[in-house]
Amino acid sequence: MYLSEIELRNFRNYENRKVAFSPGINVFIGENAQGKTNLLEAIYVLAMTRSHRTANDRELINWQAKEALVKGTVIKQTGRVPLEVLLGTRGKRVKVNHLFQSRLSTYIGNLNVVLFAPEDLALVKGAPQERRQFMDTEFSQMSSRYLYAISQFRGLLKQRNEYLKQLKYGGQADQVLLDVLSDQLADSGAAVMAMRFKLIKRLETWSAQLHDHISQQKEVLKLKYISQVMVEDETTEKEIATQLQNLYHEHLAQEIKLGTTLYGPQRDDIRFLVNDQDVHRFGSQGQQRTTALSVKLAEIDLMNEQTGEYPLLLLDDVLSELDDDRQTHLLTAIQDKVQTFLTTTSLSGVARQLINRPTIFQIAHGTIDKEDIK
Incomplete structure (x- = not known):
C-alpha cells in the first residue's frame, strides 16, 4: 500500500x-x-x-x-x-x-504505518509500558481480532479495578459480579496473551535475520515474551484463561487491599537478548540501537506477512x-x-x-x- x-x-x-x-x-x-x-x-x-x-x-x-x-x-x-x-x-x-x-x-x-523516531530506543532500554504500547500499536494494525481483544480487555480491566477500589474502601462485595468480571477479564486477557506470544515469535524470526545482517554475523538476537502465566507453543487460550482465573482467586485479598488487578497482559513485557545477554541491562548503546533498528525493520515484513500489504x-x-x-x-x-x-x-x-x-x-x-x- x-x-x-x-x-x-x-x-x-x-x-x-x-x-x-x-x-x-x-x-x-x-x-x-x-x-x-x-x-x-x-x-x-x-x-x-x-x-x-x-x-x-x-x-x-x-x-x-x-x-x-x-x-x-x-x-x-x-x-x-x-x-x-x-x-x-x-x-x-x-x-x-x-x-x-x-x-x-x-x-x-x-x-x-511503522514509525521509527529517536525516542524508539525506549523500546529496548525503556520501561515495560513502552514495550506493551509497542505491541498494542503494531499488533492492532495487523489483526482486527487483536484490536478487539485488547479493547475489550482494557474496558473490563477498568471495570474490575473500579470494583476492587470500592471493596478496598469498605464497599459491599457482590461475589457473583466479581466472579463474572474476573472470568470475562481472564478470557479476554488470555486472547491477548496468546496472540502476543505468537506474533512475537514471528517478529523474532524477522528481527533475527536483520540483526544477523547488520551485525555482520557477530550477534544473535532473540525476543522473549515475558508474562505471569505459562505460555508456550502448545498452550491454548482456555489454559491461559484458567491460569489467570486461578491467580485472581488466589490473590483476591491482596488485590482488594491494593485496589487493582495484579495479573494479566497489563503486566507483560518483551526481553531482547543479544548473544543470550539482556540488551536492556547489559547491552552497549550500539547494541541497543542495532536491536531497535532490527525490530523496527522487522515490523515491515511482519505486517506484510500478516496483512498481505507492506506498511508505510x-x-x-x-x-x-x-x-x-x-x-x-x-x-x-x-x-x-x-x-x-x-x-x-x-x-x-x-x-x-x-x-x-x-x-x-x-x-x-x-x-x-x-x-x-x-
Whole structure:
C-alpha cells in the first residue's frame, strides 16, 4: 500500500495544504520547528486516529480553529481507499470510502504505518509500558481480532479495578459480579496473551535475520515474551484463561487491599537478548540501537506477512541518531520496498548516495515546496 496524497486543514501549523506523494522515498527537509514533523504526524494520525506525540487532540488543532481535518487516499492491491479523520470539539469522527465509521476499530488497519523516531530506543532500554504500547500499536494494525481483544480487555480491566477500589474502601462485595468480571477479564486477557506470544515469535524470526545482517554475523538476537502465566507453543487460550482465573482467586485479598488487578497482559513485557545477554541491562548503546533498528525493520515484513500489504515507514529525524553503517543498512533495507517518509534537517552524504530517486519536500514556516531530484 502507499499514500498517494494528503490534505490538511487547520492541523498544527498547516491551515490548508494538499500534497501528493511518491510511492518511493519522500524526504521532508527543514530546520527545526518549521512543520516537517507535523506533516509526518498527520500521516500517523490518518493511520491510527491519534498522535504519537500527544494524547491531547486539541494540541493538533490550529489555535485559531475549532476543528482539524486530515484526509488522504490510500492505494492498495484492492483499489483506492479514501480516508478521513476529523478532530473537533465533538470528539473524533472518521470516514472510510466517504462513510462515517461508528467505531474506530473498523477504521484502524486501512492504512498501516511503522514509525521509527529517536525516542524508539525506549523500546529496548525503556520501561515495560513502552514495550506493551509497542505491541498494542503494531499488533492492532495487523489483526482486527487483536484490536478487539485488547479493547475489550482494557474496558473490563477498568471495570474490575473500579470494583476492587470500592471493596478496598469498605464497599459491599457482590461475589457473583466479581466472579463474572474476573472470568470475562481472564478470557479476554488470555486472547491477548496468546496472540502476543505468537506474533512475537514471528517478529523474532524477522528481527533475527536483520540483526544477523547488520551485525555482520557477530550477534544473535532473540525476543522473549515475558508474562505471569505459562505460555508456550502448545498452550491454548482456555489454559491461559484458567491460569489467570486461578491467580485472581488466589490473590483476591491482596488485590482488594491494593485496589487493582495484579495479573494479566497489563503486566507483560518483551526481553531482547543479544548473544543470550539482556540488551536492556547489559547491552552497549550500539547494541541497543542495532536491536531497535532490527525490530523496527522487522515490523515491515511482519505486517506484510500478516496483512498481505507492506506498511508505510515513517522515519522522524532518525538518520541523525544512526552512524554511517546503520544508515546504510536502514536505507538499503527499505529501498524499492516500502513507501517511506523521512524528516531531516539535511541529508548526509551516505543518504544521498543510497536513496534512489527521492522526492524532496522543502518545509519552511508551514509551506511545502516539492523538488524532484532526477
